[in-house]
Amino acid sequence: MHSIAAILLAAGLSSRMGPQNKLLLDVEGEPLVRRVARAYLSVLDGPLTVVTGFEAEQVRTVLNDLPVHFAHNAAFAGGQPGSVATGLKHAPEAELLAVGLGDQPLLTPYDLTKLIAAQRAGDSKKITIPVHAGQRGNPIIVPRALRHRLTENPARPGCMRFTRDHPEHVQAAELDARGFYADVGYARRLREAVRTRQRGRSMTRTHLWLRRLLHKLKMTPEQADNIRFPCC
Template sequence: MHKIGAIILAAGMSKRMGEPKLLLSIHGKPLFLYVLGPVVESSLDPIILVAGKYIEEIQQHTMDFLEIQIIFNQNYAAGMSTSLKLGIQSIKEQVDAVIIFLADQPLVSRTVIQSLMENYEASRKEGIRIVRPEYQGELGHPVLMDAELFNEFHTIEGDSGGHSIIKKYKHVMKIVSFDNPMWGADVDTPDDFMKMKQYFDSKPNEE
């Protein structure tokens, strides 16, 4: 078994939302907290959460999550790439692979996480270095990336995230399909948030 860690990206500026979206409440809980449960339950280690402007609020809400290491990205305004670089730098010597999560994806499923891990274990000998989910045909997050690709993160800039790396190495990427599009839904706008709240109201017990 390979050692797989997690990076949770939680340093965004929420420009399209107009307020700190990760702290918006759904059923009495900040949106980003819904991501942490499935990550912790999936036995990923270490778990690095990269925070920015709202690190103090995030720390207050995560005091019970002793498994999670929170690090501050002082360059958060320069885009997602700075958080990815910081996360990779913090984890690269400890793992064989990492799963990269978006903190604004509250319905991320443990089923997806376990499937990414299992497909990586089964396919790495065949040369697979990236495992990515698709939800009803649309590629999404979280994304598993092998440690062999970590040096590539030095080249990314702005808010592009790891898209350029994924594009470059798509020949060693395995795609895993899921039927529930909400598992991959993120929250960027007020409309997204309203739709997410409506979904939670209709299926309050869904993990």
């Protein structure tokens, strides 16, 4: 059995980006979803299962030369829970299973390694979630013993509902790397950074960082204003 495998959710409608699929945004010369997939592949000893949905062919095209497996959620318009259920159905058995998002531009292999280490240092029977300053991040790490619990209620599948309904099965890993949280409050922070720059105020280090990220993603302020990322 594999030590750790992963599900990467890449099925969302990306409706708040207008005509642009955020997973295909250019980040330093490569599509965002490819950048994230490579980060996962560098730390896994098991398969990476990519769940596709919206613009599935385009997503597959930018990942086709990577050693990933694909699972298609035909009902992707129904939201993230169905994509998690699709991934769980197709991902192979492993001691640990990471469930993450395809749109985290700052997530690094080092971040993932730290999260896996935190899970192994804690209660091996619990789901591990990165947390910092009251924010929950992604991905989460699910032990094999709890994997089936995420789909035991077919009307409410997925990790978000389960981890909130069953806190006794969850442990927090205090990790401050920005890669885990770039999708939490991301639109608000980008919007404020852009507005601060436009008002001509001196910018904090955080604002400078956000400005650089905005440039990397090749996004307009209007696009940034409309992003809202889900959270497991």
